[in-house]
Amino acid sequence: MTWKPVCSTQDVSEQTLKLCKVDGIALLVANVGDGFRAYPPVCPHMEEPLDESGICADGVLTCTKHLWQWDMRTGEAKGPAERPILMYDVRLDGDQVMVNLEKELEYDFDEDDDDDDY
Amino acid sequence: MNITISRKAGEPLTFQCRPHEKILYAALQNRLTVPYECATGTCGSCRAKLVSGALNYGWRDAPGLKALKVDRGEFLMCQCSALSDCEIRIPSAVSVSDSDLATPDHLAGTITDFNKLTDDVMSFCITLENEVSFQAGQFALLQLPGVDGARAYSMVNYAPHTDRLEFVIKQYKGGKVSEWLFEKSLSSAAVTLFGPLGHAVFEPQLQRNLLLLAGGSGIAGMMAMLQQADQIGYLEKHSVDLIFGVRSSQDMFYVTELKKLAATYPDTLKITIALSDVADAVGSNDIASDSAEPLDKLKIARGFVHEQINSVRADTDTMAFIAGPPPMVDASIRELVGSKGFSAEQIRYDKFA
Numbered sequence A: 001m002t003w004k005p006v007c008s009t010q011d012v013s014e015q016t017l018k019l020c021k022v023d024g025i026a027l028l029v030a031n032v033g034d035g036f037r038a039y040p041p042v043c044p045h046m047e048e049p050l051d052e053s054g055i056c057a058d059g060v061l062t063c064t065k066h067l068w069q070w071d072m073r074t075g076e077a078k079g080p081a082e083r084p085i086l087m088y089d090v091r092l093d094g095d096q097v098m099v100n101l102e103k104e105l106e107y108d109f110d111e112d113d114d115d116d117d118y
Numbered sequence B: 001m002n003i004t005i006s007r008k009a010g011e012p013l014t015f016q017c018r019p020h021e022k023i024l025y026a027a028l029q030n031r032l033t034v035p036y037e038c039a040t041g042t043c044g045s046c047r048a049k050l051v052s053g054a055l056n057y058g059w060r061d062a063p064g065l066k067a068l069k070v071d072r073g074e075f076l077m078c079q080c081s082a083l084s085d086c087e088i089r090i091p092s093a094v095s096v097s098d099s100d101l102a103t104p105d106h107l108a109g110t111i112t113d114f115n116k117l118t119d120d121v122m123s124f125c126i127t128l129e130n131e132v133s134f135q136a137g138q139f140a141l142l143q144l145p146g147v148d149g150a151r152a153y154s155m156v157n158y159a160p161h162t163d164r165l166e167f168v169i170k171q172y173k174g175g176k177v178s179e180w181l182f183e184k185s186l187s188s189a190a191v192t193l194f195g196p197l198g199h200a201v202f203e204p205q206l207q208r209n210l211l212l213l214a215g216g217s218g219i220a221g222m223m224a225m226l227q228q229a230d231q232i233g234y235l236e237k238h239s240v241d242l243i244f245g246v247r248s249s250q251d252m253f254y255v256t257e258l259k260k261l262a263a264t265y266p267d268t269l270k271i272t273i274a275l276s277d278v279a280d281a282v283g284s285n286d287i288a289s290d291s292a293e294p295l296d297k298l299k300i301a302r303g304f305v306h307e308q309i310n311s312v313r314a315d316t317d318t319m320a321f322i323a324g325p326p327p328m329v330d331a332s333i334r335e336l337v338g339s340k341g342f343s344a345e346q347i348r349y350d351k352f353a
C-alpha cells in the first residue's frame, strides 16, 4: 500500500470534482457528500479530460461529451456508458484525503488482446 | 469487398462494401448499429480498429483522428474505404438494427430555391430523383462536385415521404461548401446526398414534452420537429419550449414561421429568441422596433441559449433536443444535467462540427 495525501477535504465541495497531481500521477477527486472517491482523470469512452467534461449531480457523474454516466460511489456504468469508471482506494486521515497510489489506474484503450475496449 | 466485424459477444458480422464506399456508409446501409455522430471526420465517434486487410484512409487531417491511435491500427469508419477484404473491431456492441428509422442510401438530386435569410444564412432545397422517408431531426451528407469530403446538413422540412429536402446553411469564411453555395447560388446544380442519418430524432409515439435548444443553424432540425408536431396535432397535448440563439436581431430568421406557430398554440408553445451579442441585445421586446417585423408572441432574451434554461418548463417527462456549435451543445448539456436534473435518456443532440 502506498497511501498518499492528495488534497484536503475542504478543497472539494459537495458534488464536485477536483483534478489533483501526486508524484506525477493525475487523478480526479470527487466529493459524493458522505465520502470521497478518486478516479483516473480521463473518460473511459474517448479519453476526454473529465475535469472539464465531467459534471456531478445526485451522485451521478456525467461526461458531457457523449453522455456516458457512472454511479459516483461504485463507479458502475449507467445509461449509455459501456464501461465502468476505475476507482482508487480512498481513506480520510483527519481532513486529508488519502489515496492508495500503489499503481496508476489506466484504461486499456488499444492493447491488441484488450477485451474490454473492443 | 467483405468487411467482417469481430465481436466479443456473438458471431462475427460480415457485410459487403463496394470499392470507394466509406465503411460507415456500407455498415449503415446494412442496418448495423455501428457508432457515429458527425459522419464527417470531426468527432471520432466512429473509430474502429483494423485487424487485417488494407484501407484507403481518405482525409488524413481529419480532426476526429486526434483521439485515435493510428499507429495501432485505429481508423475512422466515416473516412476510410476498403482496398481488400478487411476484418475490423469496434469498441461497442454492434448488432442488426430493428429500429423504425429508414435505411440510409445514396440519393441524387438537384439544388434549387436559394433564399438568403440573413447576411450569412441561406436556405436551399434539393429535389431528389426518388422519394425518401426520414424522421424530423435527421440529417443528410451533401457531396458537392469538386469539393473533397461530404458535409452534414439537417432537414428543415418534414413529410412522411418526400422528394424535396429543405436545408439552412450558415456561411463560414473559408468554408468550402458554405462559400460554394453562397458564391455560386446555382439553381440546378446536380449533387449527391447520403442519408437519412442521425439519432436525435423526434418520436411522437413517446408522448414527451419537448425542450428544443438551437444555436444558429441548429434551428434546422427543430423546424422539422415543429412542422411535424403541427401536422399531427402534437402541440394540442404537449408543451414545447424552443430557445433559439443567434447573435443579434439582424441575425434572426424563420421569424414569420415561428410567430405563426406561437400564435396557433399560445398555451403549449413558448418560443424565446436569445441574443448573445450584449451590445445589441435590448433584453426585451423593444427589440421589435429594430427588426423588420413585429415579434408578437416571440419572447426576446439576452445571453446565450444555455443561460435561458433555468426559465424553461421541464420535468422528468421532458425530452431535450440540442443542436448547434459544439460549445453551445456542451454548455446546454452541462446545464440540463447539472441544474435541471436531466438524465442521459432525456437528451438528444447534434454537434454541428
Ligand SMILES: Cc1cc2nc3c(=O)[nH]c(=O)nc-3n(C[C@H](O)[C@H](O)[C@H](O)COP(=O)(O)OP(=O)(O)OC[C@H]3O[C@@H](n4cnc5c(N)ncnc54)[C@H](O)[C@@H]3O)c2cc1C
Binding pocket: B037, B038, B039, B040, B041, B042, B059, B139, B148, B149, B150, B151, B152, B153, B154, B155, B167, B168, B169, B170, B172, B174, B175, B176, B177, B178, B179, B198, B217, B218, B220, B221, B350, B351, B352, B353
Ligand atoms: C450532424 C450535423 C448536422 C449539421 N447540420 C447543419 C445545418 O443544418 N446547417 C449548417 O449550416 N451546418 C450544419 N452542420 C455543419 C456543416 O456540416 C459544415 O461543417 C459547415 O457547413 C461548414 O462546412 P464548410 O465546407 O463551409 O467548411 P469547411 O471548413 O470547408 O469544412 C468543414 C467540415 O467539412 C469536412 N471536411 C473538410 N475538409 C474535408 C476533406 N478534405 N475531406 C473530408 N471532409 C472534409 C469536415 O467535417 C469539416 O469539419 C452540421 C454538422 C453536423 C455534424
Ligand code: FES
Binding pocket: A043, A044, A045, A046, A047, A048, A053, A063, A064, A065, A066, A067, A068
Ligand atoms: S468522451 Fe466521455 S462520453 Fe465520450
Ligand code: FES
Binding pocket: B035, B036, B037, B038, B039, B040, B041, B042, B043, B044, B045, B046, B047, B064, B076, B077, B078, B079
Ligand atoms: S462519425 Fe466519424 S468522425 Fe464523427
